[in-house]
Amino acid sequence: MNCRNFLRTAALSSAAFAFLAFSTSANAQKKYDTGASDTEIKIGNIIPYSGPASAYGIIGKMEEAYFKMINDQGGINGRKITFVSYDDAYSPAKAVEQTRKLVESDEVLFVFGPLGTPSNTAIMKYLNAKKIPQLFVATGATKFGEYKTAPWTMGWQPAYQSEGRIFAQYAITEKPNGKIAVFYQNDDLGKDMLKGLKDGLGEKASMIVAEDSYEVSEPTIDSHIVKMKASGADIFVSISTPKFAAQAIKKVAEIGWKPMFFQSNVGSSVGAVMRPAGIDNAQGVLSLAYAKDAIDPQWKDDEGMKKYLDFLAKYAPFANPAESSAAYGYGQAQTVVQVLKQAGDDLTRANIMKQAASLKDFAPDTLLPGVKINTSATDFYPIEQLRMMRFTGEKWDVFGPPIDSKLGG
């Protein structure tokens, strides 16, 4: 009896001991900042659902749908994501107001995917001062990836400057004696990429014979194209957003000008640019890409694309697969989920930033084969590889290997 009692006590106490030991070690691992708990991770977001850039609102809706899918699958390490997304109408003043609301009233763990150069510029200082991650901003402006001055801010898509540099290399190799006319949108997008192009040309910057910018308020850009043609250029670089990209492609073809045509990535969607511009007019146009185009038949049997299209059917029936913004939101959300998975039970803001800066060869479903996300403590530019492509028939033909253009350390 005594002996039995002793055994029982010993068994019980050792079990209790083991339990205690286990729970203390678990406690040691679990660390939370505001916005995270055993059951929930609260993510904040601002995006223009209304106003001049409301076309990008779809990105926010896609992210919300993606998190819903993740939650339906049981969440991340057992925690559900609460996605709080506000409309900033593409207005920097509103962006600041909404971000403060996210941080101070909704108490989110971090801000994810805020869109647009103006809005992100406006909230960058505030978030960095408060040490709250401003993760994966939806703009390619180069300033969102400078880890020294803004250690809490990270970009996602390739920086516009990278694109300019890569195309400069291509132009030098293919047409060393070419004359370049640059047509660009008069904002950060245009100026950043123009700078990249000039940096990439280096000593050969004199190849640029004409530069002309347009404002988004202009109804048509015909006059610019006529002027560019008159400059005698045989390489045409069009740094433009979808509507103007389509107008430029159409006008260049209409006036019988046949330059080597380079179109910036933001204006290269098949459904939103090439088809409206006219498939015949768009033949031979060059561009750079990092993501797959969902309506391009060449990805019909691609695993990632199948997952994406299934997701669209189940969780985002409102999205038009032709819209590249939809795939953009999906890819961004997938990346942030990866960061949260890596963060495990240490959901502090510092660890979120640390994990975001330690992504290794991560490839979201929607990125081109060979393009991978890599970050480090000195590299805050997640996507830095692009592939050249040429518009042939009804789709983009990707050619050449992924080209790296490192801006970060």
Place this chain on the structure above:
Amino acid sequence: MELFTNQVLAGIATGAIYACMALAVVMIYQAIDHLNFAQGEMAMFSTFVAWQMMQWGIPYWGAFALTLIFSFVGGIVIERALFKPLAKAPVLTHVAGFIALFAIINSVAGLTWDFTIKQFPSPFGSSPFLGSQLISTHQAGMIGVTIILLVLLFIFFRYTRVGLAMRAAASMPESARLVGINTSWMIALGWGMAAAIGSIAGMLIAPVVFLEPNMMGGVLIYGFAAAVVGGLTSPLGAVIGGFLVGVFENLVGTYIPGVGNELKLPIALALIITVLVVKPNGLFGRAIVKRV
């Protein structure tokens, strides 16, 4: 010299867009004595309706005719529902109404058809016109339609009873009522016609600038400039104003360094102000004399 000719031709082609829009602006001004800020959005919405009908398989001209009817009725409904109750309200109330209408139509179109640009077919094709690569057959067609519209409007306002009654109702409502004109319905009719003309403008402009909810933003400002330059009371003036603004804008953009890029839109605004200061009635408008 080649650049000069090319810019002038391109300017005329763009001018046709402004002229179309300016006609709609003048039309509404004739009817209600105000500028309608939602004019461009109404035109954009009509164009989407036409596009939608074509997606459903209705041939171009069928969709064109149906859209005209839809816009005409739509214009009248907007007037009856929104602006008739405001008839006695001050101008500012009207302006607020126009801006509200602008925002509502823009958002509804975005919600219904989303913001990706859409290709809109042209009945004229887009091959080079008479061997010139600078003006396409579509642009030539657009100039043609603008001129036909202009002639029709001229005849309407000068020789038809309804047209005369409408002018009377706008310029002297009280006297018009005394001679038995139903001024209230004349205003509604003006809205209907302005909406219908706007829809034609929209359908002609869309093949060039592509169809999307914000396609009329810039166009309307230039349309206003064209109408003001030509004179808000003169359809002929509006059309000539449209071509002038188009050509002027291109030449200034090309030959005055520094102005070209950043200041293209302000050129339109500068034109409006200059004309209003120097010749308030525009180049072709009649002087408005008011008895005090």
